[in-house]
Amino acid sequence: MTGPMTRPVLAACAVVLVLLALVPVLESNYLIDLFNEIMIYALFALSLNVIIGYSGNVSFGHAAYFAIGGYTMAILLTTYQWPLLPAFAASVAFSFVASGVVAYFCTRLTDIYFAMLTLAFSMLVWGVAFKWRSMTGGDDGFVGVDVPAFIAERVPFYYFSLVVIAIAVAVLWVICHSAFGRALLAVRENPVRAGFVGINTRLMRWWAFVVAGTFAGIAGSLFAMVHRGMYTESAFWPESATVLIMTLLGGMYSFFGPAIGAASLFLLERLTNEYTEYWPLVLGTILLVILMFLPEGLAGLAKAVRRQILRVR
Amino acid sequence: MKRSLLVATAAAAVLTAGAVQADEIRIGVLYPIAGTGAVYGEPAMHGHNMAVDELNAAGGILGKKIVSFARDTKLKPAAASAAAKELITKDDVNVLVGGLSSAVGLAISEVARQEGVVYVATIPKTIKLTTEKRHDHVFRTASHTDFEGDAMGQIVAKLGLKKICDIQLDYAYGHDLAAGIEKGLKRHAPDAEKVLDLRVKLGATDYNAFISQIMGAGCDGVTSGLWGSHFVNFAQQGSPFGLFNQIKYISGGEIASHEIAGKMKGDYPDNVWSNTYELWYHHHDPSHVAFQEALAERSGTKETAMWPVLAYIGVKFIAAAAEKAGSMDADALAAALKGMSISTPVGPRTIDPETHQADTGQFWGPMVKKEGVDYRVMDPVTFIPAVIAE
Numbered sequence: 001m002t003g004p005m006t007r008p009v010l011a012a013c014a015v016v017l018v019l020l021a022l023v024p025v026l027e028s029n030y031l032i033d034l035f036n037e038i039m040i041y042a043l044f045a046l047s048l049n050v051i052i053g054y055s056g057n058v059s060f061g062h063a064a065y066f067a068i069g070g071y072t073m074a075i076l077l078t079t080y081q082w083p084l085l086p087a088f089a090a091s092v093a094f095s096f097v098a099s100g101v102v103a104y105f106c107t108r109l110t111d112i113y114f115a116m117l118t119l120a121f122s123m124l125v126w127g128v129a130f131k132w133r134s135m136t137g138g139d140d141g142f143v144g145v146d147v148p149a150f151i152a153e154r155v156p157f158y159y160f161s162l163v164v165i166a167i168a169v170a171v172l173w174v175i176c177h178s179a180f181g182r183a184l185l186a187v188r189e190n191p192v193r194a195g196f197v198g199i200n201t202r203l204m205r206w207w208a209f210v211v212a213g214t215f216a217g218i219a220g221s222l223f224a225m226v227h228r229g230m231y232t233e234s235a236f237w238p239e240s241a242t243v244l245i246m247t248l249l250g251g252m253y254s255f256f257g258p259a260i261g262a263a264s265l266f267l268l269e270r271l272t273n274e275y276t277e278y279w280p281l282v283l284g285t286i287l288l289v290i291l292m293f294l295p296e297g298l299a300g301l302a303k304a305v306r307r308q309i310l311r312v313r
Numbered sequence: 314m315k316r317s318l319l320v321a322t323a324a325a326a327v328l329t330a331g332a333v334q335a336d337e338i339r340i341g342v343l344y345p346i347a348g349t350g351a352v353y354g355e356p357a358m359h360g361h362n363m364a365v366d367e368l369n370a371a372g373g374i375l376g377k378k379i380v381s382f383a384r385d386t387k388l389k390p391a392a393a394s395a396a397a398k399e400l401i402t403k404d405d406v407n408v409l410v411g412g413l414s415s416a417v418g419l420a421i422s423e424v425a426r427q428e429g430v431v432y433v434a435t436i437p438k439t440i441k442l443t444t445e446k447r448h449d450h451v452f453r454t455a456s457h458t459d460f461e462g463d464a465m466g467q468i469v470a471k472l473g474l475k476k477i478c479d480i481q482l483d484y485a486y487g488h489d490l491a492a493g494i495e496k497g498l499k500r501h502a503p504d505a506e507k508v509l510d511l512r513v514k515l516g517a518t519d520y521n522a523f524i525s526q527i528m529g530a531g532c533d534g535v536t537s538g539l540w541g542s543h544f545v546n547f548a549q550q551g552s553p554f555g556l557f558n559q560i561k562y563i564s565g566g567e568i569a570s571h572e573i574a575g576k577m578k579g580d581y582p583d584n585v586w587s588n589t590y591e592l593w594y595h596h597h598d599p600s601h602v603a604f605q606e607a608l609a610e611r612s613g614t615k616e617t618a619m620w621p622v623l624a625y626i627g628v629k630f631i632a633a634a635a636e637k638a639g640s641m642d643a644d645a646l647a648a649a650l651k652g653m654s655i656s657t658p659v660g661p662r663t664i665d666p667e668t669h670q671a672d673t674g675q676f677w678g679p680m681v682k683k684e685g686v687d688y689r690v691m692d693p694v695t696f697i698p699a700v701i702a703e
Binding site for chain 2: 028029030032033037133138139140141143144227228229231233234270273274277278279280
């Protein structure tokens with residue numbers, strides 16, 4: 001994992017932030033929408049990596065918390081006409097509670113059993129969203145989210161989204177690089193030894209799950225606002241698979257890797273869709289290449305390339 | 314990360330350049346062109362392209378060439394929403410057309426509302442699109458579940474059925490159709506009693522439990538919206554038990570369309586009454602002959618599908634509205650579409666100025682065997698107009 005916030009990392013973050021803040025200057029609605037969605041998926045993938053990269057478990061049901069955050073936000077803003085801040089706080093809180101409950105059960109298990117249980121819970125969430133038509137709109141989707149007037153326009157919403165995501169990523173960074181993050185790494189590397197040195201491994205894994213779920217909920221609530229709707233497919237298992245692939249593509253052993261993976265996969269999908277309908281074929285090939293040749297994803301590749309260059313010099 | 318974002322910005326900037334050409338009319342088209350939905354989306358694209366080519370050959374719209382920008386909806390509402398947004402913000406389309414499945418239709422409609430662009434829904438049938446979710450810029454040229462339910466009520470009355478079993482797919486369309494049938498029965502066949510309500514999972518392949526329930530309930534009529542492969546499986550599993558000798562099967566799932574009859578051939582059961590938007594062998598309107606010939610040539614088969622005409626009509630409505638409005642401005646276009654009438658290969662169509670719903674009737678009738686062909690045909694064909702008599 002990356003060490004403490006070094007100067008180059010800080011500088012790179014600042015540059016990215018400034019570039020993102022400058023996107024609306026280009027006056028293209030398309031680019032504003034595009035970058036807004038990329039940022040949301042980047043946060044989604046970063047949140048998943050707390051479970052995968054840091055605690056060393058694979059979740060096949062991360063979309064559940066994205067959907068819970070999104071549906072809560074959509075329903076509170078629209079059906080109950082809550083103001084933005086309480087609705088946002090409630091959706092974060094609800095994602096926290098929901099992932100806490102699920103984590104209680106999932107962290108009793110490890111490996112494939114853990115993965116299967118996360119999948120089972122996410123299908124439960126999907127089932128609720130699908131069947132509870134009066135509340136969620138069922139498979140018609142929850143269409144027409146009332147976004148508060150002051151961020152209803154494209155550019156103000158983009159900046160709102162940018163600020164929320166920047167803060168969320170910063171908080172995630174701090175969490176992952178705190179003593180808690182290091183303890184998680186110890187659990188990932190050797191749970192038995194970590195247990196013997198006095199780390200409550202199950203509690204650590206519980207917290208990792210809850211942090212991941214909560215931040216996925218934040219990404220989901222922004223998604224509901226940017227699309228002005230929430231759909232059951234956001235809770236369905238392929239969505240969990242997509243974010244998993246984003247994380248793997250970017251590199252799960254790097255903090256920022258999943259964000260790069262999310263951006264790359266999202267852009268690739270958009271561009272592929274313009275020229276061909278065979279996106280699944282492209283996706284399958286990407287997955288194959290990662291698994292066979294890039295186990296540490298794009299971030300790992302970048303590191304290897306840098307090492308090579310340094311050696312040549 | 315920095316570098317990849319820079320590359321991304323540059324790539325996106327290059328891709329957006331070259332947009333906006335004032336001398337053409339840009340239509341954003343949204344159908345599922347790959348995967349499971351492609352069986353419907355592909356024929357729909359034939360109809361769409363046919364209308365565009367015809368219009369372009371005659372000088373386009375307002376003297377400008379029409380260019381279509383097609384995107385795959387993947388039958389998913391979030392994907393459709395993203396695609397619709399991209400068509401508007403990146404490709405600068407003047408108008409959106411298409412949609413397949415209720416959820417996709419509603420999602421596209423929401424984008425149209427936000428962005429202030431006209432959307433003509435050619436296939437989605439959910440009643441919500443023209444009731445609670447209606448807005449200034451959405452119009453529907455497909456039928457809807459209340460019209461279908463009403464027609465089914467009329468058929469139940471005509472056949473004098475008394476005990477009805479209802480079997481529907483357990484998702485939005487199935488629920489809406491069940492509600493439509495309920496209203497239709499009340500209106501036309503108040504004596505008919507519904508004795509059984511069955512809900513089948515979308516995509517189900519095993520119907521044995523439902524078949525025995527229907528046969529045990531002693532109903533003389535079954536109302537249903539099982540479409541496509543759902544009906545194919547249901548019929549193949551029900552026939553050996555003699556289900557179709559015991560009941561009359563009335564369906565709003567467009568299983569009278571030739572794509573189903575032609576696919577099932579000898580497996581198509583007796584006693585089925587169903588609907589379709591179009592039949593290649595039935596010329597309700599004189600203009601249908603030429604339409605069908607051109608479509609046959611384009612699709613490479615004499616026995617053409619039902620979906621193209623829906624996409625075709627959508628484009629024709631847009632063209633007519635643009636000519637009337639004298640511009641492609643969304644508000645002007647919407648104003649022109651309200652109350653607009655055009656003639657189509659399946660008869661005249663008018664959009665209600667209040668509900669934004671076209672009076673899209675359908676062809677209904679029993680599916681019978683015919684000398685010389687190995688598939689069933691509808692005979693007699695009855696056009697039931699989209700009028701709900703209160």
